[in-house]
Amino acid sequence: MISASNQQRWQLITSTADAYERYLVPSLFAPRAQRLVDLAAPRAAARVLDVACGTGIVARQVAARVGDRGAVVGVDLNDSMLQVARRRRRRAAVRRR
Numbered sequence: 001m002i003s004a005s006n007q008q009r010w011q012l013i014t015s016t017a018d019a020y021e022r023y024l025v026p027s028l029f030a031p032r033a034q035r036l037v038d039l040a041a042p043r044a045a046a047r048v049l050d051v052a053c054g055t056g057i058v059a060r061q062v063a064a065r066v067g068d069r070g071a072v073v074g075v076d077l078n079d080s081m082l083q084v085a086r087r088r089r090r091r092a093a094v095r096r097r
Helices: 004-009 016-040 057-066 079-096
Strands: 047-051 071-075
Touching (some): 016 079, 047 057, 057 071, 057 079
């Protein structure tokens, strides 16, 4: 039988979505997201829908291009990914103020 303290040792501290954002986005997805945004070339004030947005790396990069007059909406089936995306969006909004 596994004791409670032994079982706790095997629990992950970081959620999968947080780990995805922390480890995979910078090294793997951010460069590809930048390339995608460069190819799409959204203009200032554009309205963009990011389907299967994950933690929002493409949406964040597009938002920088479309500016305050534009709009970016990200949708994803995974609630944990959306929670990370929302946290990142709030942090970005605080830094812009």
